[in-house]
Amino acid sequence: MKVSKKIVGVEYAIRDIVTAARKVQQQGMQVDYLNIGDPVQFGFQPPSNVKQALIDAINKGENYYSSSEGLFELRQEIARKENAKGLLISADDILVTNGVSEGLDMVISSIVEEGDEVLLPGPYYPPYASYVRLHGGIPVEFAVNLTNSTPDIDDIKSKITSKTVAICLISPNNPTGVVFNEKSLKELVEVANQHNLYIVCDEIYDQIIFDEQFTGIGKVAKDSPVIVLNGFSKVHLMSGWRIGYIAFNQSPGLEAIRENLPKLARVRIATNMPVQHAALESLQGPQNYIQNFVGEIKKRRDLVVKRLNEMPGISCPNPKGAFYAFPKIEDDRFGSDKEFVTKLLESKGVLTVHGSGFGEQYGKGHFRLVYLPSIEILNSAMDKIESFVTQ
Numbered sequence: 001m002k003v004s005k006k007i008v009g010v011e012y013a014i015r016d017i018v019t020a021a022r023k024v025q026q027q028g029m030q031v032d033y034l035n036i037g038d039p040v041q042f043g044f045q046p047p048s049n050v051k052q053a054l055i056d057a058i059n060k061g062e063n064y065y066s067s068s069e070g071l072f073e074l075r076q077e078i079a080r081k082e083n084a085k086g087l088l089i090s091a092d093d094i095l096v097t098n099g100v101s102e103g104l105d106m107v108i109s110s111i112v113e114e115g116d117e118v119l120l121p122g123p124y125y126p127p128y129a130s131y132v133r134l135h136g137g138i139p140v141e142f143a144v145n146l147t148n149s150t151p152d153i154d155d156i157k158s159k160i161t162s163k164t165v166a167i168c169l170i171s172p173n174n175p176t177g178v179v180f181n182e183k184s185l186k187e188l189v190e191v192a193n194q195h196n197l198y199i200v201c202d203e204i205y206d207q208i209i210f211d212e213q214f215t216g217i218g219k220v221a222k223d224s225p226v227i228v229l230n231g232f233s234k235v236h237l238m239s240g241w242r243i244g245y246i247a248f249n250q251s252p253g254l255e256a257i258r259e260n261l262p263k264l265a266r267v268r269i270a271t272n273m274p275v276q277h278a279a280l281e282s283l284q285g286p287q288n289y290i291q292n293f294v295g296e297i298k299k300r301r302d303l304v305v306k307r308l309n310e311m312p313g314i315s316c317p318n319p320k321g322a323f324y325a326f327p328k329i330e331d332d333r334f335g336s337d338k339e340f341v342t343k344l345l346e347s348k349g350v351l352t353v354h355g356s357g358f359g360e361q362y363g364k365g366h367f368r369l370v371y372l373p374s375i376e377i378l379n380s381a382m383d384k385i386e387s388f389v390t391q
């Protein structure tokens with residue numbers, strides 16, 4: 001039977017690669033999974049008050065459909081969080097979604113038509129390109145300097161055409177850990193304004209920052225059309241519960257999307273009700289668990305970056321946020337980045353993701369690994385990678 005042409009362009013390298021790892025495991029080799037950015041799979045858990053809020057909501061009978069836009073109290077609390085980062089919004093400007101993933105699908109399907117182009121930071125989190133393609137658009141990567149965390153504004157300008165409809169930013173970025181500073185964000189907003197582009201900004205790692213202050217897009221955007229995507233999977237350790245949100249700023253340019261996108265929220269009915277209560281508690285309850293989590297993974301980042309940079313033929317910029325390292329493979333004897341990742345998996349049992357899975361143009365020649373596992377596991381994985389590149 002036939003399938004749609006659209007579906008063919010959908011890829012998700014981070015999970016697609018797992019099939020290869022399963023085969024290696026079936027042959028009896030133990031595999032270190034450094035591919036999935038899920039803190040909860042590596043021993044970090046939501047705090048007990050948040051778990052309790054979920055249980056309490058179920059026991060109190062909060063098991064029915066919520067309103068499509070999400071619980072009012074939760075949206076109020078989300079607005080408070082986003083306002084602290086610089087947006088000027090209220091509960092009415094928020095739509096609660098089943099994760100950022102669903103929010104992204106809703107946003108892209110609302111703004112992209114056949115042949116439209118969407119600028120993405122190179123390299124980018126794969127669903128950005130997949131959803132753009134699924135909705136008939138063309139993803140266009142722009143260059144980012146991974147060492148000093150700055151977008152290449154001239155490169156962006158040279159890639160804007162009459163078909164460009166939006167620029168997507170991911171800060172902190174997956175897969176590179178790049179965090180855009182205030183100056184860069186201002187420059188990006190200026191370019192977007194000159195060309196009448198939507199600014200879609202994914203801030204899901206906003207509190208997972210190691211070395212400097214985080215600046216939210218809201219702080220610099222004023223009344224430029226900004227759509228923020230954010231969620232509870234990373235900072236709030238609720239990945240498996242699937243909850244996130246879309247926040248619109250007050251830009252007059254967003255009038256049409258604000259009227260139309262909520263229809264998508266209505267056709268999918270609602271987001272999981274008990275989980276919305278837990279998300280509310282995660283914002284209202286004590287926040288020290290975030291600091292503990294970030295402090296712990298900073299140690300892991302420092303170890304991994306140091307070890308990678310000591311290896312011959314590998315260089316790794318220091319990720320400023322999130323929990324990914326994105327080393328460059330400088331030695332060409334391994335072939336493509338995909339061959340590097342496959343050979344590393346088959347010979348040493350370490351599962352990473354090929355850089356080209358995050359965008360062919362700027363991702364190739366790199367690989368991504370997650371530094372969420374314990375120091376012990378990371379050290380052992382680093383030993384294995386070292387023996388692979390030195391053999």
Ligand code: PLP
Nearest residue numbers: 037099100101125174231233244
């Ligand atoms: N956005 C970015 C940049 C991510 O890295 C991820 C997960 O890795 C997501 C969104 C997915 O978010 P959610 O779990 O809220 O769907």
